[in-house]
Amino acid sequence: MLRNYITTSVRNLFRNKAYAFINIGGLSLGLACAILIILYVKDEVSYDRFHRQAGQIYRVDREITRENGNKVKGGYSGYLQGPRFKASISEIAAFVRVQETQVDIKRGSNIQTQKVSRVDTNFFSVFNFPLLSGTPGGLKEPRSVVITEDMAKAQFGTTDAVGKTMLLNVDGFVPYVVTAVAANCPQNSSIKFQVLLPLNMAPEEENKNENWFSFFLNTFVVLYPHADVKAVDAKMQQVFETDARQTIISITQKYNLKNLGLSYFLQSLTDIHLSKEAGANEGLSDGSEPIYSYALSGIAFFILLIACINFVNLTLARSLKRAKEIGIRKVIGGQRNQLVLQFLGESFMLCLASFVLAIVIAQALLPVFNRLSNKALSFSYLLDTKLFLGYIALFLVTGLLAGFYPALVLSNYQPVKILYGRFMPAGKNWLQKSLVVFQFVLASFFIVATFTLFFQLNYLSSQQLGYDDSNLVMVSNLNMSTREIELFERELLKNPVIQGVAPKNSGTSGTTVKVNGGTKINIAYETVNSSYLPLLKIPIVEGRNFLPDFPADSSHSVLVNETFVKEAGWKTPIGQTIHIYEPAGDFIVVGVVKDHHYKALTEKIEPQLFRMSSADGFLGMFYIKIAAHDNAKSLAYIEAAFKKVFPLAPYSYHFKDQVNAESYDAEKKWKEMLQFGALLIIFISCIGLFGLSVLSMEKRAKEIGIRKVLGASVRGVATILSGDFLKLIFIALLISTPLSWLAANRWLENYPYRITMSWWMFALAGFIVLFIAMLTVSFHAIKAGIANPVRSLRSQ
Template identity: 35%
Template sequence: MIRNHFKTAWRNLMKHKTFSFINVAGLTIGLTSFLLVSLYIFDELTFDRFFTHSNNIYRIVESSTSPEGKANQVAYVGYPVSESAVAQFPEIQKVARFSYWGRVNMASPDNVRVIYGDFMTASAAFLQVFDFPLLQGNPATALNAPHTVVVTETGARKLFGTTDVLGKTIRANRVDSLPYLITGVLKDLPVNTQFSFDYVFSEATLVGGDKGKKAQANWNANEFVSFVLLDNKAHPQAVEAKLNQLVAANRQADNKSGLHLTLQPLKNIHFYSDNIEGNLGKTGSLAYMYVFSIIALFVLLIACINYINLTTARFTNRAKEIGVRKVTGASRYNLAGQFMAEALLVTLVGLTLALVLVKACLPAFNTFTEKQLALDSSTDHRIWIGVIGAAITAALLSGVYPAFFQSRLRPVLLLKSKLPAAKGSIPLRRGLVVFQFALSIIMIIATMVVYQQMKYVSTKDMGFNKTQLLVVDINSRKIGRSSAVIKNEFARLPQVQAVSVSSRVPGEWKSLPKIKVRNEHTAVTEGNDMYYLGVDESFLTTYQIKLLQGRNFREGKGDSLSVIINETAARELGITTPGEQLLDIPTVNFGEAPEEVRLQVKVVGIVKDFNFQSLHTPLAPMVLGFTTNPIHGPDYFTARIAAGNMEATMAKMNAIFRSIDPEHLFEYHFLDKQWELFYREDRIRETIFLLAAVLAILIACLGLFGLATYAAEQRVKEIGIRKVLGASSQGIVAMLSKDFLQLVLIAALIAFPVAWLAMERWLQDFAYRIHLSWWTFLLAGLIAMLIALVTVSMKAVKAAVANPVKSLRAE
């Protein structure tokens, strides 16, 4: 029986090729987009879930509240917090600490291969808590000894050209000149983990030095990302309470106010860390996972709606077939099985084509999303279960209504062509068309709004000019000590218009230091949190930042205790004119600064506010200190370079670097390109909305074309009579198109408020944003109307220009 069902279903597909093509094409596109988005979502939802003990791993997060009521969360805590906890609390089985100490010059022993890499350290138990696949070495001992390092496959190839490097050494100029023994080779890290490194050095390397000894005793510092592995029977809340008691007993009295430690589950870090400073990798958005899930389901649902619409529309053509089957003994369940077999066959064909398309699209999709998605024998079995589930769901959505509604009709009515059910199917088809186009219009509006917002952030005045700025890293002490000499040499190059040295740059991808600032002339006893930037006298000129009041820094060492503040800082501190005194207290230690710095500084100038972070973040108070300050030393050169002959200019700059430090690699980037990275995720979402809108419109138009084709076939004699009686072709086209355009108009009216609410909520993520305009919605509606009109007219025009004699003569 099942074999006969599928044989009959195949014959029906071949007999009505146009409708079969529309159904198969719609389901293929729907399933392809659904599978691609599902792979992306699955990868995001399984972030860091592949570790054996992932359910029992927690990150220690420090939360604090300033006297002004500002909440702050950081993912770094002091060394003794986790070390004392594992020693005193039996619920904690192991502790893994991870920390970033800047970029260093790394080289193979023969100095043939030299690179810059991140100097990341990890505690001895790191590879036991996080069981990354280790190709060579022992995870229990690989990071135990000082001057040892574990490398990834990629890291090994960078320095040695091979992965067979166990027992070899590398040089990394961070602590001392001693070589580091390679004690392990890791398989390259997956993309869906917060960790991203090619080299991880043993924490014991630093602990033995003076700075390490200070860190071991410093309960107030924030230097180590610390993870605890709890026993299966442990209660995280109880351990959390013990941690807070431990810290309260050991922290200094002035560092306890508003402080609280929490244990954040590893599985929550990716989606619930937006407000936490010090994340190791980029965070995800759970809200966007919901949005992408809905989009994928909508596109698939639109394809299923096509099937239902075309099946119900063509029902009158199959009425006698169903009647004959019933008269000859077919039961309702036999007929339902036949309809379901047809839906399943169309879905299977669509799924097969979708799998081929997914396989072909994955390389480009991975490049676009920066993922490593795959759909093959190595793919997680849950994904394959999802693929089968999606196909079955699509078949059920497509076939259930025709199977169980149309199969219940009485054979007498079917054979006499008296179909009361057909009357009810018309509102159903109309409702489904409205639903299809409402979804499509929502996606069109979303695409347009995201595009406008991305254009706005690209063109908004940032308070400085970011074009033609070349930022060069200072990754060597020799370069840092000779920064004044290098700056002067850069300035002599004909293409270089201005040069500056600074501790950080606008658009900084590293952490921006914060300090406590108090106006001595006020009664406020606690300082305000403000960002700090160490700059030279050329910074304002190089970045073209406007000085509103006072003066700029002066060359030399005379301005070590002078600062310039932005407008926001001036307002918060109640300063209207430069010349007042401030008390600066850095909350953390930067660079080579002492453990604690308290400075009496003078405000010599006020600059116009400039955005030094993405437009997701509101403007914050900023303090600019001179480069000779004791808080934070120089880390970058910034050169404004005239357009043209850029490669020759950079070659000369590289030569200047190498004359100071022959081993120094010239590492640079253009600032405007760096700013684009802030909005990379937004642009990915923009593209996804655009593709979803295109696919939704395409599938909806396929269905509309099918319905228009059927409508023209059903009204062929009516059209012939109208033409004989003098109706024009334009009038007939208008008649056939009017009903469909009315449905699109209704869809637009439904879509507008839904789209407005959704996009208004999305724009709230930006501190600087566009305002929704009425013309955006009107244009989206007109686009949908135009597309629908073109789609319907393709068939309507053909019917209108047909010879009426043929249509009236044929019976």
């Protein structure tokens, strides 16, 4: 019996190659998408779980409650939290601190800046990063270094690097001995390193209570099994308030605070990667959000569901052609359960073929998917036992979803009506039509979502920033004296291809200032000189710029932006006094700078303050305006001038407009993902519409024949047949339009600067859906219209 089922199923598939190809193709695309998304989600939830003590490792996080009631959580701590908490709380078994910093490495005449992690010597006893050679205790020596295999190959050409030396710029270039070589960090690790150095804390820093409020590294603690995390949180807060009592009093008095609003709590290591508030973006790597997993899982679910819907529609569409087979089987004694098993068997055979093809498609698309998702996934993940069982479950569920309903319907046909030629499928196919409506609701929804992302991204990338970022080169050097800054500027301006130079602080700092005798304002803090604003063409709307020949500007004057003036409530800002806490002092406003987007347009313009650089230098970055006609020549000259003035500093450069464009990489990736999802959903939906059109033409073959005998034209027949499907598409558009409008506006609320949804976006999405649907349906409609009516009437 089983052999008969298999033989019949195979014959049916080969007899109807086109339908089998469409069924397998649609299912395989849905399954390939599901496989890739499962790989992504599995990687997301597996972060940091490879450590043996992962369930006992926690990071010491902090929460700051501002005076306005807003709470800000972060993962940074300082020198003291680890040792002080370990000494006073019995539930803590060990602690380890991880500080990300940069060090220059010299190899021959080449100098490059390398990210390094300074860690406590017990790092490898807390975290399970395998060593290829050397010992876990190798970091106990002050001038020891542990490197990964990739770094070993880059520095020495081999992984056999233990005992060799590297020149690191730590208070001058000094030799460090490689004491161990570690395997490259796993893809799913929040801690990623290439170079590890021992974290050496000076004795005076250990006893300095002010370090309770110095946040620059991550502190991890290991709790004993069965420790109560909430109880440890309470004990940490008690230790902090007791140990830092005098410092807390001093700080609250200095900054005129009602209370400090600082508390500590523990965050599980395995929760860091997907945390929204205190994530892996503070010295750790690959911070993400669960919304990505939810959204991609939703896309995969809908694509797979649509693929199953298509299978149902196509199977039912072919039911008329198999009606006689079903009737004969029933007449000769075939039971309904046997027919159900046969059709389910065919379904599972198609699913098996689809799975094999899906794996091939997923493997081919994996590099593209890795680029979109910023991952390094591989099919070795499939070797995971739980994941393998998950795929088996997916196969079984897909086979049942795709085959169970058609099997019940087909096995219920009445043999007498079939064999006497009186059989026609009952009902008006409400289920199939409803499923097609559902498919095109999703299709139009995804098109609108893609349009929204496209136009919002275009708006963000084309909006005027309020300053000129074209042909602007950024060159960094963290340690520069005033003499070196001036020397580099003069060297650059010797060449006419260099149109201007402006030093500034590296990055953007934040601080709090006091105005009007007591009002506090959180600001972005910039240190520049008099050439900065003219170079970037940022207008001064009131007052004046800094004056290079006026020494008091560097010690007493500041510029503020328009948002600062609004928040301070000033009508006449020039001459107002601002108290800055660090460095402490009162400063006079001499000019108001026009608001400009110094951050990406995903963030609102905040109050901004400019100070003039002091005589000490140490700004950290140069903005260099170059001629537009010859970038290569300009860049070569900048590099030569840099190496001449800073021979021991590593050189690198970035174009400001490219850095600005990279601010929207997340939006670009989402746009590409939605485009890919929309194309798949539309393609698979059209397959379903194709199946429904076949069913409709076969059911209405006699009607079409009569219409043609009575003189109906091919165009008229095609219009009548297509009209039914137009109704379905219009219903889908009526449902999807308000849903997509609500979703798009809700999503746009996350952006302070955003587009306004227009009616034509929905009209264009509707036109695309209608056009594609009509192309799909018109083939069978025209084919039915030109068919010979005598044949259909004779057979009916």
